[in-house]
Amino acid sequence: MQKKFYLPALVFMVAFIGFITADLDAQYICGDANGDATVNVSDAIWIANYIFIGGPEPNPFLAGEANCDGTVNVSDAIWIANYVFVGGNDPCDFDGDGIPDCWTECPPTVTDYDGNIYQTVLIGDQCWMMENLKVTHYRNGDPIPNVTDNAAWEGLTTGAYCAYNNDPLNVATYGRLYNWYAVDDSRNIAPEGWHVPSDAELKQLEMYLGMSQAEADAIGLRGTDEGGKLKEAGTTHWIAPNTGATNESGFTALPGGLRSYDGTFYSMGYLAYFWSSTEGSSNYAWSRYLSCYSSQVYRYDYSKPYGFSVRCVRD
Numbered sequence: 001m002q003k004k005f006y007l008p009a010l011v012f013m014v015a016f017i018g019f020i021t022a023d024l025d026a027q028y029i030c031g032d033a034n035g036d037a038t039v040n041v042s043d044a045i046w047i048a049n050y051i052f053i054g055g056p057e058p059n060p061f062l063a064g065e066a067n068c069d070g071t072v073n074v075s076d077a078i079w080i081a082n083y084v085f086v087g088g089n090d091p092c093d094f095d096g097d098g099i100p101d102c103w104t105e106c107p108p109t110v111t112d113y114d115g116n117i118y119q120t121v122l123i124g125d126q127c128w129m130m131e132n133l134k135v136t137h138y139r140n141g142d143p144i145p146n147v148t149d150n151a152a153w154e155g156l157t158t159g160a161y162c163a164y165n166n167d168p169l170n171v172a173t174y175g176r177l178y179n180w181y182a183v184d185d186s187r188n189i190a191p192e193g194w195h196v197p198s199d200a201e202l203k204q205l206e207m208y209l210g211m212s213q214a215e216a217d218a219i220g221l222r223g224t225d226e227g228g229k230l231k232e233a234g235t236t237h238w239i240a241p242n243t244g245a246t247n248e249s250g251f252t253a254l255p256g257g258l259r260s261y262d263g264t265f266y267s268m269g270y271l272a273y274f275w276s277s278t279e280g281s282s283n284y285a286w287s288r289y290l291s292c293y294s295s296q297v298y299r300y301d302y303s304k305p306y307g308f309s310v311r312c313v314r315d
Contacts, residue, residue, distance in 0.1 A: 029108045029119075030100060031066045031080050031091025033058035039091060041084050047077040057233070060119040060130055061250035066091035068102040106314065112191045113137045120314075121250035124208035126201065127314035129194075130252045132175025136161065138187030144178075150263025156305055159185045164257050165265050173237065174256035174268065177307035180285045183275045194312040199278035199286040201313055206297055209249060221296040228295035231272070239269040244295025251311075253290050259307030273308035 031039040033046040047064050049055030051074050058064030064072040066079040082088030089095075092102040106127035111117050112135040119130040137143050138159075147153045147160040159182030164170040182189055183196050190196055197205075203216040209226040216222065228244030230251040235242055237254050257268030272290040279285050280301025287308055289298045302308075 029060070029063050030102060031063060031083070033064045033080075035059040035063070039080060039083065041081065044077040044080040044084070047072065047080070048074060051077070057247065060121070061247070061252070062106075062108060062119065062121050062130075065102060068092060068094040110191050110194060110312075110314075113139060113141065121252075123205060123249050123251065126205060126208075128205075128251060129312050130250065132254060132256055133178070133189065133310040133312060134171055134175045135189055135191075136176070138185060138189060139192060140187050142187055144182055144189065153179075153259065153263035153307070154261060154305065157181060159183075159189075160307075162259060162307060164259070164268050170256075170268070174254055175309055177256065177259050178275065178310050179307055180275055180302075180304035183277055183285070183310060184279075189310065190312040193315050195315060196275060196277040196310055197313045199276040202274075202276055202286075202288055202299075211297075216299075219299055221294060221298050223296050225295045227290045227297040230297070231290055237269065239292045242292050254309075255290075255292065256309040261303045261305040273302075273306075274311055275308045 031043055033043040036042070046055070047058060050057050050064070050072070058072060061072065064076055066076040069075065079088065080091060083091060090098070092100040094101040106120055106122035108120060109117050110120055110129065112133070114135050114137060116134045121128055121130050136146065145160045147156065147162060148166045153160065153162070156179060159179065161176045161178045161182060163176055164174060178189065188195070206216050206223060206226050207213065209229045211223040211226055225244050228246050229248040230253045231242065231245035231247060232238065232252045232254055233242070233245045233247045238245060239255070253272045255267070255269050255272045257266055257271060258273045259265050270292050274288045276286040276288070283303060284301040285304055286299065286301050291298070
């Protein structure tokens with residue numbers, strides 16, 4: 001029978017053994033809750049702190065889900081402790097065959113055409129990027145124009161991208177902003193095997209987090225705390241008060257702001273805008289935004305020349 005280590009035993013062993021490190025291959029992001037590229041007892045402590053005293057969440061959130069039960073809780077800390085101290089199954093290897101089981105439907109990362117690597121998270125039945133898209137080429141290798149001039153942006157009816165305030169230093173954290181024509185281009189901006197979500201797929205996400213069908217179908221602010229479950233917690237990137245932000249879903253929405261139809265930039269730190277792939281009419285398309293002042297989700301069809309962030313979902 002496999003031994004189990006509970007929290008008192010774990011604390012005792014930490015005091016006497018110190019930091020014992022079990023290095024894993026690159027594929028095993030699973031279990032590395034504190035993001036230091038190894039799986040060791042500090043990861044079990046990180047998860048226990050997150051669960052019991054409200055410490056930082058696993059980074060990335062998916063890394064804390066070690067036992068394939070769909071949640072991050074104390075059993076994941078125990079799983080990691082068993083792995084480190086008594087040679088239990090690898091994190092995410094539920095059946096002990098050496099192959100990760102938690103990631104069958106949601107690989108831990110996805111890479112775009114430019115080589116940008118994105119962390120992912122499984123939310124219900126959907127596998128989502130945890131980061132905003134940064135790509136500068138369509139899937140076939142054709143470049144997406146980087147349009148910096150305001151007048152040129154306003155007159156576009158074809159795909160384009162930009163960095164917020166045309167400042168490339170914003171890209172690493174917030175990704176790039178794309179007009180809807182880039183989203184709709186048949187050459188695809190999403191990595192192979194992924195796509196920009198439809199309005200219906202965004203509703204599916206929202207309903208999984210607690211909205212009713214009627215709420216999801218409504219326009220404007222909808223639901224109760226679903227937006228808070230999507231937003232990165234704290235005020236490292238969001239302006240205070242970042243109302244209701246828990247990032248319970250692991251989606252880790254960031255306030256990348258927007259570029260208006262006339263080319264001007266607004267609201268970094270305050271608002272996160274995301275395109276869907278669904279038209280509202282010939283000149284408009286459905287989108288979502290999250291606000292630092294609300295825990296709800298806003299649904300509206302915006303003019304296609306707007307520049308919004310993009311999150312992709314796996315096919």
